[in-house]
Amino acid sequence: MRILVTGGTGFLGSQLCQDLGGSGARLVVLSRRPDCVRDRCGLGVAAITAFSDLSPSLAFDAVINLAGEPFIGPRWTEARKKLLWDSRVGLTRSLVDYIGRAEVKPKLLISGSAIGIYGDQGDRVLDESSVPVDGFGHQLCYAWESAALRAAEFGVRVCILRTGMVMGASGGFLAPLLPLFRLGLGARIGSGDQWMSWICLRDYVAIVRWLIATPELSGIFNVTAPNPVTNRQFTETLSALLRKPAFLVIPSRILRALMGREMCGWLLGGQRVVPARLLESGFRFRCPELAMALRDVLSRPPGVTGVSP
Template identity: 40%
Template sequence: MQYKDVLMTGGTGFIGRALCEYMLSHNKNVWVYTRHKNNTERLMHDRCHYVDNLDDIAADQNIDAVINLAGQSLNSGRWTTQLKQTFIQSRVSTTRTIVEWIEQRQQRPAVLISGSAIGWYGHQGSRELDEDASAEKGFSHSLCNVWEKEAINAEPLGVRVVLLRTGIVLEKDGGPLKNMILPFKLGLGGRMGSGKQYWSWIHRKDLIRMMDFLLQVDEIDGPVNGTAPYPVTQQYFASTLGMALIRPTMIPMPSFVANLIIGEFASEVLLQGQRVFPSKATHAGFHFQYATLERCLHGIFHPAADLRYTQE
C-alpha cells in the first residue's frame, strides 16, 4: 500500500514526535488528534494539522492510515489503583473513539496500527517469545489485552489492524534511557535485581521505520513485536550502557530497593521482563539498522561516528 495522508494519536509523545518528523520528511500529510490542540500547535511542527475533535477532519478528506499511540505513560509515578485505571482508560477510550470515527467515514482508512506492548506476554522468564506465544496473566497482560481488543473492532469495518507490541524504546531524549543516563554517568549504574531478566529493546529510529514498513506491507496484520532481534539480560544491558558512557557499572540495585523506590512499575516491568523476538517483521523482510545493543547505544551516544558508519 502506498499511503499519503496519516492520522496519529499520541503525536506529542516520545515516539509520536519523532514519527511526525519522519512522516513529514517523507512528504506525508499528518493529522494529529490531541486533547491539547492550542499548546501542541505552539510546541510541535507547524506543517502538521492538529485537531481536538475528529469531526474537524472534513468528510471528503482522505485518510489512508491511522497510527494510534495514545496512552498515559507507565512510568508516571507509583502505581496506585487510580493510576492503573488511568493507564487503561487513556488507551481504551482513545482507541474506541478512533474506531467509532472510522465506522462513520464513508471512505475508511486501509490500515490501523494500534500501539500495544510486549507486556501482553506477561512474565515468562527466559522463554523465547514470538507473536504466536501464549500469555501469562498479570496487570501488564490485562492492560494490553483490553487495548488490543478495542483496536480489533476495526477489522469488521474492512480495516487491516496491526497490533504493535513494543519493547523498551531507546533514545536519549526520552523513554527509560533518559532516566538512566545521569545515574550511570555518576557511576551508580549497575544490574537491577538479579540482572538475569531479559529486556527486549529497540532503537526509536528502527521502531519508526518498522511502522512505515508495516503500513506498506498489506500481508501483515495482527500482533507484531516491535523489538530488536537480540534481546539481552538486564545485567548485559547495564554493562553495555556503562561501556557506551565510559562509566563503571559496579553498584547493583537490589530488588527490594527498586520496589521501595519505584513501586509496582519496578516489579512489573524492570525486574521481570520478556525475551521477545520480532519474527513477523523479520520474516517479511524488515531490516534493522540497529540490530544489536552495542550498535544501538553507539549510534545514540556517538552519532558522528554512527553517521560515518551508516554512509559507508
C-alpha cells in the same frame, strides 16, 4: 498520503511525525495540547482535540494510534490503573467508532501495544504466537489490542505493535539513565538476570514505515530488536561504551517499596521477546545488536531519528 496520528506529541509520536512529515505526508494530530503540536511534530501538522473536530467526509489513508499515559510513573493505584486504561482502551474504542462513522475508511490502522502483554516468563523465548501470563499488564494490553482489531470489521488493515523498551537520545527508557551512567552511577536492577527486549528509535520508525508500505502485512508484530539482553548485559555494555564504572545495584525490595508490587513486577519481570513476524516479512534491522544501537543513539543529538541509511 494523509495520516491521522494520536499520541503525536509524545516521544515516539513526535519523532514519527517529523519523519513522515519530512517525507511529504499530510498529518493531523489528536492532542490534548494542540499548542504543542507544531513545535513537536512539525510546522505543517494540523492539530485537533477531539474526533468530533473531524468531518466524516475527510479521508485518511492511514491512522497511527500511539496515545496513552506512560506505564512507568506513579504507583499503580486504582485511579492510576483507570487512567492507563482510559488513555489506551477508551481512546482506541473512540477512534474505531470514528473510523466506523467515516464515509471513506482508512486503508490501515497501526495501533500501539506493549510486550508487557506476555508477562514475566523467565528465560522462555517469546514470539507473536506465545501464550501470555495473566495480570494487569496482560489485561490492559489485550483490551487495547482488541479495541483496535475491531477496525477490521470495517475493512481496515490492522497492524498491532507490541513494542519493547525504546532507546533514543531525547526520550525512551535510555534518556533518564544516561546522566547517571555518565557520572559513574549506573546500576543493575535487582539480580540483573531479567531480560530486556529493546528497540532503537531508528528501527522503530523504520518498522512503522515498513508496515505502511507493505499492504500484505497485518496482525500482531513484536517491535523489538532480534537480540534481547539481560539487565546485567545492558548495564555492562552501556558502562563500557561510556568508559564509566557501574558497580551499583538497586535492590528489588527498594523498588517494591518505592513503586509498589505490581509496577515493580512490570519492571523486574523480563520478557525475552523476538520479532519473528518482522524477520519473516523481510524487514532488515539497522541496529540488531545492543552495542551497535547504543553507539548509534549516543552519536546523535537529541531529536534526530537517523532513519535514513
